[in-house]
Amino acid sequence: SAVISQKPSRDICQRGTSLTIQCQVDSQVTMMFWYRQQPGQSLTLIATANQGSEATYESGFVIDKFPISRPNLTFSTLTVSNMSPEDSSIYLCSVGGRVVNEQFFGPGTRLTVL
Amino acid sequence: GDSVTQMEGPVTLSEEAFLTINCTYTATGYPSLFWYVQYPGEGLQLLLKATKADDKGSNKGFEATYRKETTSFHLEKGSVQVSDSAVYFCALSDRESGGGADGLTFGKGTHLIIQP
Numbered sequence: 001s002a003v004i005s006q007k008p009s010r011d012i013c014q015r016g017t018s019l020t021i022q023c024q025v026d027s028q029v030t031m032m033f034w035y036r037q038q039p040g041q042s043l044t045l046i047a048t049a050n051q052g053s054e055a056t057y058e059s060g061f062v063i064d065k066f067p068i069s070r071p072n073l074t075f076s077t078l079t080v081s082n083m084s085p086e087d088s089s090i091y092l093c094s095v096g097g098r099v100v101n102e103q104f105f106g107p108g109t110r111l112t113v114l
Numbered sequence: 115g116d117s118v119t120q121m122e123g124p125v126t127l128s129e130e131a132f133l134t135i136n137c138t139y140t141a142t143g144y145p146s147l148f149w150y151v152q153y154p155g156e157g158l159q160l161l162l163k164a165t166k167a168d169d170k171g172s173n174k175g176f177e178a179t180y181r182k183e184t185t186s187f188h189l190e191k192g193s194v195q196v197s198d199s200a201v202y203f204c205a206l207s208d209r210e211s212g213g214g215a216d217g218l219t220f221g222k223g224t225h226l227i228i229q230p
Binding site for chain 1: 221
């Protein structure tokens with residue numbers, strides 16, 4: 001399985017600011033995914049990021065709020081823009097495994113917006 | 115759209131008890147099914163998986179069988195330990211044949227508490 005790291009591991013931010021979360025993988029992967037886990041809730045897919053193309057967003061998520069970069073096969077960033085307290089969540093990146101549709105997750109970034 | 119339904123928690127059991135966590139799904143295609151586990155203070159880990167009907171996924175004493183006729187993927191363990199205390203997520207990926215990877219659809223998670 002891939003080794004995935006995320007930065008920062010946690011942050012406390014003020015309303016109206018933006019935070020960029022980084023996801024680094026120890027091997028080249030085609031597909032990377034970004035999820036949100038709101039307090040006490042399950043994981044919800046935000047978007048799928050392929051290297052060299054625009055990210056594909058799920059219903060309810062838009063690029064202006066959650067811009068994503070995927071500059072190479074081992075790295076991606078997710079920005080949470082113009083934050084409000086409702087954005088307080090754990091944000092996780094994941095990558096595909098060798099088995100179709102198997103995914104491995106990073107440790108997550110715990111975001112608190114005041 | 116696709117969805118996953120899990121039994122509500124928390125589920126509290128005594129050590130060495132038998133565990134079942136129910137999971138049912140709806141999907142438009144022919145999904146792959148997964149159980150993920152989130153131990154306290156840790157990230158999400160893949161526990162087991164099954165990619166076609168009647169497949170049985172197993173790991174660490176946990177088992178789940180892909181039942182297409184009942185659209186279910188119930189998680190079972192014969193004798194639980196305190197160290198099994200965690201949140202368990204059932205998930206599916208509804209990939210069309212021909213390749214490509216999709217995001218996962220998760221259930222709400224079941225918090226399992228094992229008491230000594």
